[in-house]
Amino acid sequence: MSIVDWIFVVGVALTIVALLGSSYFFGQVLRIGKQIRRVSGRRIKNKKKRRAMARKRQLLIKKRKKTIRQCLILLLVTGVFGGVAGYLSYYQAMNLTTNDSDSVVKGYYLLRDFEQQLIIAKEKGEEEEKLQKNIRYLATAMASYGTKTASITNSEEGQLTLNRYYNAIKQVGMNASTQTKNFYGNAQVVDSFLADIKKVQTYEKAAFTYYKVDESAFSEEK
Incomplete structure (x- = not known):
């Protein structure tokens, strides 16, 4: 295979990996969101437990923000590698091997x-x-x-x-x-x-x- 063929194959592989990764993190964002709603919906009278629950909620919110960033980065990577693979596919289609x-x-x-x-x-x-x-x-x-x-x-x-x-x-x-x-x-x-x-x-x-x-x-x- 030529260098262009190898770059295309690598680009497609990285696109798939990045897409799978972004899908995983998106699923994590949804899961953490459910946990936050569950924690926020609980009514606790005990002051100590209420503070502990509030800390847990803050940790979950931070975790969700971090996961969203990771998801967005992987989506960006997916777009970049997908664009490269798409261009190379077009290049190969319109140019002689x-x-x-x-x-x-x-x-x-x-x-x-x-x-x-x-x-x-x-x-x-x-x-x-x-x-x-x-x-x-x-x-x-x-x-x-x-x-x-x-x-x-x-x-x-x-x-x-x-x-x-x-x-x-x-x-x-x-x-x-x-x-x-x-x-x-x-x-x-x-x-x-x-x-x-x-x-x-x-x-x-x-x-x-x-x-x-x-x-x-x-x-x-x-």
């Missing part, structure tokens, strides 16, 4: 490398055997996206967006793996796959838009 980020970056470059190799094959720009080998490697790598699924920490919409993107890459890779010997000098086949790549890139753009990925950063790295 490390694994998904790696998959998106790899997919971005796979698509463009594949596109470049197809254009070269169409124009017979390099040796046929070398191009077939490169295309086969890229097709296999793209087909492996069939094993990828978006992290469940993402929002439902985010998972749907990423899984659609992963599946589109996989489909192009699987189709290309059966056509590796047919690209060289074949404009019709190449153009068909170039059109497929453009479709995949619409899913890619949707994922980038949803997760606010800066595509220019990819271009700079390359």
Whole structure:
């Protein structure tokens, strides 16, 4: 798990502990309140006993005030940790996990490398055997996206967006793996796959838009 995941888990655990603690002290406040009412309602004629009862009442009142403070502090702690856990949950839902980020970056470059190799094959720009080998490697790598699924920490919409993107890459890779010997000098086949790549890139753009990925950063790295 990432640091964010650990912080989220700890935050949830502390929220639960603080909530249970505040519930306990709230129960104590109610119990002490009943004791104070019971003591206050008693009519005692004996002066000595009456003083003792008055002291007991004062001690109970002090105890209740202390318990109320403890309850309020724990409620505050519950709110703070609950807020942190809530924010982290939202952060995780709206941002790529490390694994998904790696998959998106790899997919971005796979698509463009594949596109470049197809254009070269169409124009017979390099040796046929070398191009077939490169295309086969890229097709296999793209087909492996069939094993990828978006992290469940993402929002439902985010998972749907990423899984659609992963599946589109996989489909192009699987189709290309059966056509590796047919690209060289074949404009019709190449153009068909170039059109497929453009479709995949619409899913890619949707994922980038949803997760606010800066595509220019990819271009700079390359």
